[in-house]
Amino acid sequence: MRGGDERTGALFSYVDLEARVRGDHPLRVIREIVNVALAALEKEFSALYSPIGRPSIPPEKLLRAMLLQAFYSIRSERLLMERLEYDLLFRWFVGIGVDDGAWDHSVFSKNRDRLLEGDIAAKFLAAVLAQPRVKKLLSTEHFSVDGTLIEAWASMKSVKPRDGSDEPPAGGGRNREADFHGQKRSNATHGSTTDPDARLYKKGQGKEAKLCFMGHGLMENCHGLLVDACLTHADGHAERVAALHMIEPYADRPRAITLGADKGYDAQDFVNELRSMMVTPHVAQNTSGRSSAIDGRTTRHGGYAVSLRIRKRIEETFGWIKTIAGQAKTRFRGLDRVGWAFTFSAAAYNLVRLPKLLAQTG
Numbered sequence: 635m636r637g638g639d640e641r642t643g644a645l646f647s648y649v650d651l652e653a654r655v656r657g658d659h660p661l662r663v664i665r666e667i668v669n670v671a672l673a674a675l676e677k678e679f680s681a682l683y684s685p686i687g688r689p690s691i692p693p694e695k696l697l698r699a700m701l702l703q704a705f706y707s708i709r710s711e712r713l714l715m716e717r718l719e720y721d722l723l724f725r726w727f728v729g730i731g732v733d734d735g736a737w738d739h740s741v742f743s744k745n746r747d748r749l750l751e752g753d754i755a756a757k758f759l760a761a762v763l764a765q766p767r768v769k770k771l772l773s774t775e776h777f778s779v780d781g782t783l784i785e786a787w788a789s790m791k792s793v794k795p796r797d798g799s800d801e802p803p804a805g806g807g808r809n810r811e812a813d814f815h816g817q818k819r820s821n822a823t824h825g826s827t828t829d830p831d832a833r834l835y836k837k838g839q840g841k842e843a844k845l846c847f848m849g850h851g852l853m854e855n856c857h858g859l860l861v862d863a864c865l866t867h868a869d870g871h872a873e874r875v876a877a878l879h880m881i882e883p884y885a886d887r888p889r890a891i892t893l894g895a896d897k898g899y900d901a902q903d904f905v906n907e908l909r910s911m912m913v914t915p916h917v918a919q920n921t922s923g924r925s926s927a928i929d930g931r932t933t934r935h936g937g938y939a940v941s942l943r944i945r946k947r948i949e950e951t952f953g954w955i956k957t958i959a960g961q962a963k964t965r966f967r968g969l970d971r972v973g974w975a976f977t978f979s980a981a982a983y984n985l986v987r988l989p990k991l992l993a994q995t996g
Contacts, residue, residue, distance in 0.1 A: 682749070756863075916941035
């Protein structure tokens with residue numbers, strides 16, 4: 635018998651969100667890991683909020699919602715709140731009931747900014763990795779490092795001389811007619827009025843300069859998970875300085891560790907600094923018109939070739955962060971906010987990988 639196409643409504647609805655999510659859904663494993671990490675950050679959350687006043691959005695629910703935004707490539711808080719209004723899976727993961735209303739997008743954004751004060755993104759990344767079943771997946775001896783450009787939320791028209799010599803438009807409006815060809819611009823003489831922390835940078839010879847930041851990641855070589863991430867101003871030395879900063883906590887070990895990197899890290903000062911930290915520099919040799927800082931002491935070992943092959947996996951992490959998590963062109967302004975979003979996206983990448991890795995390792 636054919637059912638009728640009738641629209642019926644009920645005065646009461648008894649919906650069990652737990653029963654609506656299938657037992658083998660990947661978000662179940664992710665939610666368990668996330669809840670343990672958030673419980674470990676209880677003291678940090680309490681320090682950010684006043685004991686009196688009107689209750690705000692719980693930081694635990696706020697961070698779970700932000701993870702969904704990264705997982706499902708939702709480009710704005712407005713769209714995230716709209717999705718949270720009708721999607722039962724989202725409501726289950728965040729931890730709000732069927733009858734509870736979603737938050738206003740502007741309130742959500744203001745509460746998110748409060749988490750910048752406690753460096754919650756980096757602590758959340760560390761709390762995920764510190765869990766015993768996750769920790770056993772990580773290599774403690776072999777790492778890879780790399781950097782990637784994050785385009786700033788600012789137009790090239792916002793680049794003005796720092797001395798204020800730029801003339802205002804004669805015919806009204808905000809932008810005057812200008813021919814940029816032949817004009818020399820540098821970070822020393824020019825800066826963006828929209829995002830002063832952004833820097834002009836180009837990826838190589840013949841490439842156009844863009845306003846951007848530089849994100850850095852440290853990957854362990856066993857399963858390709860990010861163990862650290864940070865963001866700096868974009869310049870020619872930022873990658874090597876950030877690499878030394880990120881590998882330093884792992885260098886104090888009884889056994890020497892290795893650090894794989896591309897040709898951009900083949901500098902004598904960087905290699906010498908790694909060796910002084912008892913870190914073996916598995917850096918790709920840059921022999922284009924000059925001598926490499928990596929010699930036979932390193933290249934003769936079989937592990938050197940293995941590190942050079944595995945280090946390329948870090949590009950997969952940057953690809954996910956920039957395309958899926960939406961960090962190719964940031965939606966934020968300022969070094970602190972952009973860096974927070976980049977580090978949080980690194981934690982989201984690890985969480986996406988963990989359900990399958992945990993199932994494979996038992």
